[in-house]
Amino acid sequence: MTVLSSAIEHGYLGFAFHEAKDNSPIYEEWATHIAGSPIFHDFLMLLPEAKQQPNLLFAAIRWVTGRIPEVAELDDILQRHSAAIKQEMMKRSTQTNEAGRCAVLLPLLARLPQPLSLIEVGASAGLCLLPDHYAYDYNKGAHTLAPETNSPDTPVLHCQAAGNVPLPTKLPEVTWRAGVELNPLNLQDEDTLAWLQTLIWPGQEDRLHRLQKATAVAKQRKIQLVKGDLLADLPVLLEQIPTGTTPVVFHSAVLYYIRDTSKRDAFVDLMLNSNVHWISNEAPGVLPQLADKVSGPRPSGRFLLCENGTPRAWTGPHGQSVEWIE
Secondary structure (H helix, E strand, C coil): CCCCCHHHHHHHHHHHHHHHCCCCHHHHHHHHHHHCCHHHHHHHHCCCHHHCCHHHHHHHHHHHHCCCCCHHHHHHHHHHHHHHHHHHHHHCCCCCCCHHHHHHHHHHHHCCCCCEEEEEECCCCCHHHCHHHCEEEECCCCEEECCCCCCCCCCEEEEEEECCCCCCCCCCCEEEEEEEECCCCCCCCHHHHHHHHHCCCCCCHHHHHHHHHHHHHHHCCCCEEEECCCCCCHHHHHCCCCCCCEEEEEEECCHHHCCCHHHHHHHHHHHHCCCCEEEEEECCCCCHHHHCCCCCCCCCCCEEEEECCEEEEEECCCCCEEEECC
16 A cells, blocks of 8 residues: 655645646646545655656656646556656756746846846746846736837736836846756757747646747847856856946746755855845745745745845746735
8 A cells, every 4th residue: 555755745735725726727636636646656756856846747747648638537647658757757857947037037137237247047948038038018008118129029028016016117238148057958949849838837828828939039049058057157157247247147946956955055155255146036945044034924826036135025936926025
């Protein structure tokens, strides 16, 4: 008899109730089912901890089956396709490149001394390195911005802003940009593009359309993506930043995947003791030393946006909302 893993059960129920709820009913159902499924527990417990996450499993199931199965089919699908699902999970990762997060980064980027040099840690395909090439719609048309090259093909990032968010009146001026990534994604590769689209949750067609438009923008521009580690290789990139620009290092939903907390702490020390402007957008449990600075209750399912270690806002994980703390 299978003994259910409390860690897996807790992780999948947490995903269902705090992330998928109200965002993807299908994934909420899937996660709730898998939290109590012996066959899925047996399967997941044989994988490395970093590979047990819901987003990776769900995308692999969809990739192998070529569709979005009903929840009642999941156990049977795993029995018939466990080897293929495992193969995809082991060779791929959840490098969700969500351009929509630029909408919550923009208020901080735009108020810095211009022009900017941007470095993204965990850049995936580099879509978040193009905040100056997207259009923005805050509060359903109440506040909008668009690049000079605006066209029907320009991605429009929608975001609900609450509190005293310093919404910008103009886009930032970015003169240099680069990303560091353990596994940089090549947007010219059709398999890579198809996998990125599979990572979009069911019921979130707006995110899918945004990804398609953002990848088209990125394909037209040469983004420097360096294959490397945030501690070993980031300092090399920092040395390349042009003089006369404001250096910015940012990351969003990245540090969770660094399981070694001592490495996270070393990265925080590196940022706080450097001359760069550091913007982090992570789940509050990832950097508890920053989240503990916020008094009052923590909104469920939100990221914490910080500037040089100071909390600024609670944000929607995909950039759909920003609630200012100041």
